[in-house]
Amino acid sequence: METLRLFDFLPSGNGYKIRLLLTQLGIPFERINLDITKGETRSPDFLSKNPNGKIPVLEVQPGQYLAESNAILIYLSEGTEYLPYDRWQRAQVLQWLFFEQFSHEPYIASPRFWISILKTHEEHQAEIEKRQQQGYAALRLMENHLQTNNFFVGGRYSIADISLFAYTHVAPEGGYDLTPFPAIGAWIDRIKSQPGYIDITED
Amino acid sequence: METLRLFDFLPSGNGYKIRLLLTQLGIPFERINLDITKGETRSPDFLSKNPNGKIPVLEVQPGQYLAESNAILIYLSEGTEYLPYDRWQRAQVLQWLFFEQFSHEPYIASPRFWISILKTHEEHQAEIEKRQQQGYAALRLMENHLQTNNFFVGGRYSIADISLFAYTHVAPEGGYDLTPFPAIGAWIDRIKSQPGYIDITED
Incomplete structure (x- = not known):
């Protein structure tokens, strides 16, 4: 190959x-x-x-x-330990992946893009505040789920965690305060301790 | 069951x-x-x-x-004729489903919601115009693809078509003009002729 x-x-x-x-x-x-x-x-x-x-x-x-x-x-x-074989668990993974693209990423990633990457914070201030309302709603939903689950689906690390982790763990770069979300904090630590973990800045 | x-x-x-x-x-x-x-x-x-x-x-x-x-x-x-068994075709179906939720639905569905369902067109005028720019970009991308493909993946009707059809065929209710998109028009007709087709208003 x-x-x-x-x-x-x-x-x-x-x-x-x-x-x-x-x-x-x-x-x-x-x-x-x-x-x-x-x-x-x-x-x-x-x-x-x-x-x-x-x-x-x-x-x-x-x-x-x-x-x-x-x-x-x-x-x-597909066919690896990162996607459940069980049909219902796989459906739940898909549910979280679509949640991430529709209800999470547009609100968590965009403020980070404007604040920390483009550095156009002032120009986008009104839009950032609007998006953060939705972003905090997504974080609250995740926090509630993680209060009784170590990972998003089936009690083990999967691509649902990878997908949601990507922008959540750098949300503070978009002006988010993660301290009111201790279950998210513990989940971030669990992901960072997975075998083969690399940082977002690691080329 | x-x-x-x-x-x-x-x-x-x-x-x-x-x-x-x-x-x-x-x-x-x-x-x-x-x-x-x-x-x-x-x-x-x-x-x-x-x-x-x-x-x-x-x-x-x-x-x-x-x-x-x-x-x-x-x-x-899964396991039906509406999702390809071939791994690469299935990957392309998934690609279109995520395209639909990230780059299509927020721009095509929301103007329809404001104009035809909530009837708050005037209140949302600026946001509608902004979204329509992105929505037309999504429609142009679909039009280009459909100029050389009868359906989105593998030459046959799949859930990629169902997903994209849902809001595209009622886009005019969101102020969109579909007449500049003849390949989309022909695809809409092909979908309406599929066995078991029902209308969006059919309860």
Whole structure:
């Protein structure tokens, strides 16, 4: 098999999901960095790989490209310990992955992007405050779930945890205060102690 | 097996996805209508089923609830003709499902909700115009794909089509003009001619 190529942007939580899982699976990959703040995902060459102009994109075979971080997580984890075999548990993993993209990522990731990556905090102040209301709602929901569960599904680490961890653990970079969420804090510590864990900044 | 119960809101495209697939699969179900405009999904009883307070929710066993429309689509279609068995085709279906929830639904569904359901068009005018820019980008991407594909994945009707069809075919209720998208129009006609097709307003 050819070495997988991951089109990525180092600070991206969506990209980090794939880096973390590939590392934990022991699958070697080549990381190709595109700076999204410089429009590098809007080039004709990259748009031919993902017409939606977003990273991460995984080249699974020469010329075969898969986009959408959570779709890539499922693709890579099928048949591994990171995706439950049980049908009901797998359904719950999918539920959390869609929750993450619809009710979590837009509210947790975007303030971080404006505050810590683009550094356009002032320009986006009103929008940041609006998003943080929804983001705190997502965090409260996670906190409630984690008060009685060590991991999101089936009592063990899965791609549901990887997906939700990616932007949650760096939420303070988007102005979030995680101290009112002790169950989330303990879950973050549990994930950091998983075999093969790498940091989001680790190239 | 007990009859499945679907917690739903008739005008909802997300709910319609599940109604359409269940009908095409020939699976009987009981539909429980909750009027989201009257806060009926924010009751303590419903929040105990889905803490995120959103329909659709499928009760798959008494007391076992699954949320997130696209997770429900995958759960129901596994092992059927509506989800490809081929790993790469299945990955592409997942990619389109996450595209739908992240880059399509927030922009296509919300203007329809404000204009045709809540009838608060004037109050939301600025936000509607902002969302329509992104919505038209999603439609252009779909149009390009459908110019050379009869369906989204593998040349045949799948849950990727069901998911994207739900809000696309009623986009004009959100102020969208679909006439510049002839390939989308032809695809809508192909879907309406599928065996077991039901309309979004069909209770």
